[in-house]
Amino acid sequence: MEGSSEEIGNNYYEAQGTSLIQFDSWQIQNINRSGKSSIRKVVFHNMKPIDTLYLDSTAKPTSELYKSLIDLDVMELPGQLDIFEPELYNCDELFASTGALVYVIDSQDEYLASIENLLHIINYVYALNKNINVEVLIHKMDGSSEDFKMDTQRDIRSRITTELANYGSEEILVNFHVTSIFDHTIYEAFSKIVQRLIIEYGALENICDMLMEATSLDKVYLFDINSKIYIATDSSANSLQTYEACAEFIDVNTDLIGLYEEDDNETEDVNGYEPTKGGEDTGENSALALRTTRCFSELQNGTALVYYKAIRGLGLVAIVRTNGDFQTCKPVIDHNLLMFKRALERIWERERIEPSYE
Amino acid sequence: MSMSKKVLLMGRSCSGKSSMRSMIFSNYNPFETRMLGPTIDIEHSNLKFLSSMTLNLWDCGGQTGFMENYLGGNGGKENPNVFKKTEVLIYVFDVESRELNADIDTFRRVLKNLAKYSPDVTIFTLVHKMDLVQAPKRKDVFDVMCGRVDAVASSFNMSAVCFPTSIWDESLYKAWSKIVCSLIPNLKKFQETLEKLNTVFEAKEIILLEKTTALVIASTTMERNSDGTPRIYGRKKLDKERFGKISTLIKTHKQCCNKLRTNFTSYVVHGPTTSTYIDVLTPTVYIMVVKSSRDDETGAYIDEQAIVMDNIEYAKKVFQKII
Ligand SMILES: Nc1nc2c(ncn2[C@@H]2O[C@H](COP(=O)(O)OP(=O)(O)OP(=O)(O)O)[C@@H](O)[C@H]2O)c(=O)[nH]1
Ligand SMILES: Nc1nc2c(ncn2[C@@H]2O[C@H](COP(=O)(O)OP(=O)(O)O)[C@@H](O)[C@H]2O)c(=O)[nH]1
Ligand SMILES: [Mg+2]
Numbered sequence: 001m002e003g004s005s006e007e008i009g010n011n012y013y014e015a016q017g018t019s020l021i022q023f024d025s026w027q028i029q030n031i032n033r034s035g036k037s038s039i040r041k042v043v044f045h046n047m048k049p050i051d052t053l054y055l056d057s058t059a060k061p062t063s064e065l066y067k068s069l070i071d072l073d074v075m076e077l078p079g080q081l082d083i084f085e086p087e088l089y090n091c092d093e094l095f096a097s098t099g100a101l102v103y104v105i106d107s108q109d110e111y112l113a114s115i116e117n118l119l120h121i122i123n124y125v126y127a128l129n130k131n132i133n134v135e136v137l138i139h140k141m142d143g144s145s146e147d148f149k150m151d152t153q154r155d156i157r158s159r160i161t162t163e164l165a166n167y168g169s170e171e172i173l174v175n176f177h178v179t180s181i182f183d184h185t186i187y188e189a190f191s192k193i194v195q196r197l198i199i200e201y202g203a204l205e206n207i208c209d210m211l212m213e214a215t216s217l218d219k220v221y222l223f224d225i226n227s228k229i230y231i232a233t234d235s236s237a238n239s240l241q242t243y244e245a246c247a248e249f250i251d252v253n254t255d256l257i258g259l260y261e262e263d264d265n266e267t268e269d270v271n272g273y274e275p276t277k278g279g280e281d282t283g284e285n286s287a288l289a290l291r292t293t294r295c296f297s298e299l300q301n302g303t304a305l306v307y308y309k310a311i312r313g314l315g316l317v318a319i320v321r322t323n324g325d326f327q328t329c330k331p332v333i334d335h336n337l338l339m340f341k342r343a344l345e346r347i348w349e350r351e352r353i354e355p356s357y358e
Numbered sequence: 359m360s361m362s363k364k365v366l367l368m369g370r371s372c373s374g375k376s377s378m379r380s381m382i383f384s385n386y387n388p389f390e391t392r393m394l395g396p397t398i399d400i401e402h403s404n405l406k407f408l409s410s411m412t413l414n415l416w417d418c419g420g421q422t423g424f425m426e427n428y429l430g431g432n433g434g435k436e437n438p439n440v441f442k443k444t445e446v447l448i449y450v451f452d453v454e455s456r457e458l459n460a461d462i463d464t465f466r467r468v469l470k471n472l473a474k475y476s477p478d479v480t481i482f483t484l485v486h487k488m489d490l491v492q493a494p495k496r497k498d499v500f501d502v503m504c505g506r507v508d509a510v511a512s513s514f515n516m517s518a519v520c521f522p523t524s525i526w527d528e529s530l531y532k533a534w535s536k537i538v539c540s541l542i543p544n545l546k547k548f549q550e551t552l553e554k555l556n557t558v559f560e561a562k563e564i565i566l567l568e569k570t571t572a573l574v575i576a577s578t579t580m581e582r583n584s585d586g587t588p589r590i591y592g593r594k595k596l597d598k599e600r601f602g603k604i605s606t607l608i609k610t611h612k613q614c615c616n617k618l619r620t621n622f623t624s625y626v627v628h629g630p631t632t633s634t635y636i637d638v639l640t641p642t643v644y645i646m647v648v649k650s651s652r653d654d655e656t657g658a659y660i661d662e663q664a665i666v667m668d669n670i671e672y673a674k675k676v677f678q679k680i681i
Contacts, residue, residue: 241618242617245615245617248610248611248613248617249611249614251610252607252610252614253627255603255607256627257629257630257634259600259604261629261630261632262650292628293629295625295627295628296625297611297622297624298622298623299618299620299622300623303620305615305618305622326624
């Protein structure tokens with residue numbers, strides 16, 4: 001199934017079909033505590049936000065590969081590095097193949113120098129790669145008042161766009177995200193960032209919408225189970241509260257299952273990502289659906305939270321309208337979610353043949 | 359015929375008393391405890407626990423001025439109302455405290471008053487904020503504290519049960535579950551009924567949890583087959599800390615439902631080799647049933663959900679009479 005084993009090392013740009021995300025923050029005088037490592041640890045390694053207090057400063061570029069529906073090569077470039085220091089890495093080649101450049105600005109700190117630096121990088125990188133997505137995280141926005149948040153965001157945004165215009169590079173599109181590792185804004189931001197890298201995003205959103213209609217759902221998310229980034233959701237309004245509830249539901253399910261599972265090596269589903277061939281719902285397939293990790297919680301307000309494990313470390317969480325009678329809805333949900341899983345498998349099959357980048 | 363049980367919660371200021379109380383009884387998460395201010399004098403709360411019991415919790419502000427008021431320092435006289443009719447004392451030590459000797463001395467004075475006004479009191483001491491001690495040192499730190507607590511308690515011919523706790527992990531729930539169980543009069547009855555029920559369920563484990571606090575109040579584990587042979591469940595041993603973890607998980611699930619402005623009425627989790635069913639047993643108790651997945655002779659998966667649900671309905675009738 002998986003072509004090569006996980007590659008964590010410096011040959012990031014050799015991995016085929018991967019999208020590169022980079023965290024960048026070059027700041028003068030080694031002021032480099034903007035939160036890059038913390039973000040990487042919290043989002044991709046499930047570290048508790050509080051434990052990031054003890055992180056050591058990152059000295060050299062780190063690169064990690066995450067396999068999900070698309071493969072993500074996440075690379076962190078430390079702040080005190082000189083961007084153009086050639087012996088450490090080949091930055092031209094690197095930027096030419098990068099899908100997104102994520103730049104972290106510490107909103108609690110003096111940020112003018114960071115902005116200066118960012119503009120410098122954008123102009124450099126853009127000359128090499130016109131398809132790169134520039135994503136700016138206005139970070140450490142916890143504990144600030146709403147007014148401060150609005151003002152800082154407006155200030156940073158306008159400085160960057162004005163400066164880009166001054167350079168004559170106003171066609172460069174920069175996306176802004178207000179984030180903190182202490183709440184779900186960081187996941188929300190990364191979800192958006194990753195979604196922009198998925199060529200099939202439109203198709204995924206479509207099948208989510210179809211599922212919504214067929215099953216009377218209030219909301220559906222396709223999550224990367226490990227990181228809680230959502231790869232896709234339906235097109236209805238998305239509230240942070242709903243997202244948080246759904247993301248936490250996955251964790252509780254996983255932990256509860258972990259307490260009683262009998263063999264560690266059996267935690268992968270029996271039908272992991274074995275493609276279920278054929279369109280008709282044969283008896284065999286519904287038996288297969290029953291073996292999938294799946295969780296339901298009926299709620300007092302006439303809805304239910306539903307979780308289904310899908311392929312490739314992905315999981316589906318939906319809020320179903322049950323009108324208080326979950327048992328009647330259940331067969332329909334089971335059936336539709338199985339269909340959803342198949343659609344995903346087909347997208348994945350296609351994706352593997354044609355790498356998503358370039 | 360509701361019983362009221364008085365519980366004293368004491369310890370130096372900032373040791374974490376109100377934090378625990380808010381997490382256990384008011385669904386706070388650990389982050390939210392940072393917003394708590396110091397408790398002024400004594401905060402009383404009456405908490406309904408199971409249908410027939412009220413916990414009358416006295417959260418005693420720990421600043422020196424208040425402590426001296428209760429204990430009668432500076433030449434004054436102690437306040438007997440604080441100590442009278444106490445069923446349980448929960449004394450909280452802050453592991454980070456720099457004045458351990460003073461803390462132990464205050465503990466001694468509290469016991470002295472209890473020996474006078476409530477000699478039958480049950481004593482629990484919590485060595486709290488254990489998360490702040492490096493993992494390899496935790497056991498030693500805890501043992502030293504237990505030794506000192508024991509010495510004080512035995513000087514009054516009393517005994518104290520010690521727990522290491524932290525609001526950042528399941529140890530908090532483990533300790534409070536033991537504390538609360540010591541107050542439930544018909545606990546034995548629950549336990550026996552549960553064991554009898556499991557001859558019907560044939561579950562790997564059945565657990566009863568109090569609904570608002572998610573504290574485990576009874577459990578039964580199927581360790582032997584009906585013919586007396588040990589029952590084998592795969593290679594993995596059951597996690598010893600699982601009850602505390604389950605309480606934490608149920609609390610998290612509640613908070614997650616809170617975000618959707620509602621609460622849950624049932625929760626079913628099917629994993630690769632086990633299924634867990636959580637349901638409302640009585641208005642104040644959740645039941646949690648853990649079953650191993652089974653295949654029939656042809657290797658086909660057996661969906662037991664309907665059967666388990668029926669069994670839970672039966673259990674509801676049985677427990678209605680005793681809780
Ligand atoms: N690291 C850590 N901090 C904790 C723990 N428990 C509580 N705290 C923190 O300790 C602080 C003080 O907690 P309180 O519960 O208000 O203390 P208190 O004992 O009620 O203090 P008084 O009301 O003045 O007697 C809060 O900021 C909590 O977040 C713990 O287990 N670990
Ligand atoms: N308040 C707050 N602190 C944060 C946040 N993210 C990171 N930090 C803190 O910022 C410090 C520096 O983070 P680090 O990841 O090492 O920065 P790096 O040098 O850019 O990789 C750490 O002490 C983190 O705990 C955040 O969202 N809010
Ligand atoms: Mg207090």
